[in-house]
Amino acid sequence: MHAAVVTSFDALPKYVEYPEPVAHGGDEVVVEVLAAGLHPRVRSQADGSHYTSTDELPLVPGIDGVVRDPKGRIRYTVLDDTVLGTMAERTVIDLDRSVVLPDGIDPVQIAAAMNPAMSSWVALRRRVDFRRRQRVLILGATGNAGRMAIQVAKRFGAAHVIAAGRDTARLLGLRALGADETCTFDELTKAADVDVVIDYVWGEPTARAMADMLTARADRGASLTWIQIGSVAGPTAPIPSAALRSARLQIIGSGIGSVPGRDFVKELPKLASAVADGAFDVRARAVPLAEVEQAWTATAGTPDRIVFVP
Ligand SMILES: NC(=O)c1ccc[n+]([C@@H]2O[C@H](COP(=O)([O-])OP(=O)(O)OC[C@H]3O[C@@H](n4cnc5c(N)ncnc54)[C@H](OP(=O)(O)O)[C@@H]3O)[C@@H](O)[C@H]2O)c1
CATH class of the missing domain: 3.90.180.10 (Medium-chain alcohol dehydrogenases, catalytic domain)
Incomplete structure (x- = not known):
């Protein structure tokens, strides 16, 4: 072959x-x-x-x-x-x-969608107790996984989704996917009061975003869960120690390892049928x-x- x-x-x-x-x-x-x-x-x-x-x-x-x-x-x-x-x-x-898979599916659509969609689907289903009406920020929202994360968060009942990226032209198209707001990495104080961050970026932009957002947060005692999923801007991020003391911040990750393989597999049928249904x-x-x-x-x-x- x-x-x-x-x-x-x-x-x-x-x-x-x-x-x-x-x-x-x-x-x-x-x-x-x-x-x-x-x-x-x-x-x-x-x-x-x-x-x-x-x-x-x-x-x-x-x-x-x-x-x-x-x-x-x-x-x-x-x-x-x-x-x-x-x-x-x-x-x-x-x-x-x-x-x-259901009959009549398009193999190319499924093969394209499952990996990027699974990243936020599994994170919200298996790594946090995500509740309807929560507010979500997606860092790195213009890529395939980020675009899916907007749609997944909305599907799971997010009240407000803010999509952040570096490319203003690409950000423009994200409202059509369900984003309530879009912003660049320099404008993240407007996302200061979210409940969950889905982070595909990491590196220096994430460290800066975290500092900006925590400083601007109205209630520092309100829980903020930062889910590390991708690292397109760098594998390490210089997180200031004060970030973890000055606000009720928890940083977790989602991927194979932090989510057992069998838990990923358990999520496949529902996700596959959502993709096959054109969701x-x-x-x-x-x-x-x-x-x-x-x-x-x-x-x-x-x-x-x-x-x-x-
Ligand atoms: N843990 C998991 O379960 C899991 C699953 C799937 C994917 N991932 C990870 O998630 C990340 C994104 O995957 P993807 O499928 O969305 O990739 P993709 O479609 O290639 O998109 C890449 C995204 O990264 C942005 N980007 C690239 N370099 C950047 C930089 N230096 N600073 C800021 N933004 C930058 C791009 O922004 P522009 O639009 O401005 O170019 C784009 O939004 C990858 O690291 C991937 O490995 C993790």
């Missing part, structure tokens, strides 16, 4: 021949891949920079996707750490880590897997989620 294969963390994946996958008992089956998303997590998997990287090569990237199982059913699957990912004509999945505005662009090498760099920074179709 053909697959996108990484043989060096300094080089792009190449579309080459690769040995047929073999299932090893249990719930494992060999499946045909229909669509696999090029998420930021997949880029960091392929260049060896993700915190779960074991440095093992060769590696077929791809952490999730839409597949056809041996009985012909269409499934969305998330893979455990493996060197055989979804960017291949066929791969091995664990049936326990997949969900059967979310999804930005997807299908690209033949054979073009993986050119598309990998040519599409970096595009607003659409690239989805490889073998």
Whole structure:
């Protein structure tokens, strides 16, 4: 079969021949891949920079996707750490880590939407006691995950959603997704009184945002939960110690590890059916897997989620 294969963390994946996958008992089956998303997590998997990287090569990237199982059913699957990912004509999945999709779904839409949507869905369902009518700030709202977070927070009953980003042109489109307000990182004092922050940014902008918001907060005794989900502006943030003393702030994270894999899997059916029902505005662009090498760099920074179709 053909697959996108990484043989060096300094080089792009190449579309080459690769040995047929073999299932090893249990719930494992060999499946045909229909669509696999090029998420930021997949880029960091392929260049060896993700915190779960074991440095093992060769590696077929791809952490999730839409597949056809041996009985012909269409499934969305998330893979455990493996060197055989979804960017291949066929791969091995664990049936326990997949969900059967409704008939007639568009594999590309599902493959594009599930990873970015899951980030806020799981955070609000599994990491906090999120209640209807709470106020939410999304830091880094112009990306795929941030755009989904606006829609997910509204779906879960948020009273007020503020979408923050660095690109004013991209911020303009976020009201149509349900954002009640938008602002740049320099205007975050207007978000000072939210209950929950969903943070895809981290780094220096987050440290600054936290200081600005806590200073401007009307009631410092009111609980503020800051959920760390992505780190597009840097893996570390210089959080001042006073931030944690001067307000009722708690900083938590959401991702594989802080949420057990089985809890992620439990959220898949409802999220998959919401995506399949068209509940979310999804930005997807299908690209033949054979073009993986050119598309990998040519599409970096595009607003659409690239989805490889073998
Ligand atoms: N923990 C989880 O469960 C989980 C799940 C999914 C994703 N994530 C993480 O969430 C993050 C976002 O993912 P995504 O799918 O939304 O990616 P994406 O579609 O590529 O969007 C990237 C976003 O980051 C912004 N950005 C990039 N560099 C920045 C910088 N230096 N300062 C401020 N903003 C910056 C972009 O802003 P512009 O629009 O201005 O370019 C855009 O809003 C990634 O770190 C990803 O790994 C985590």
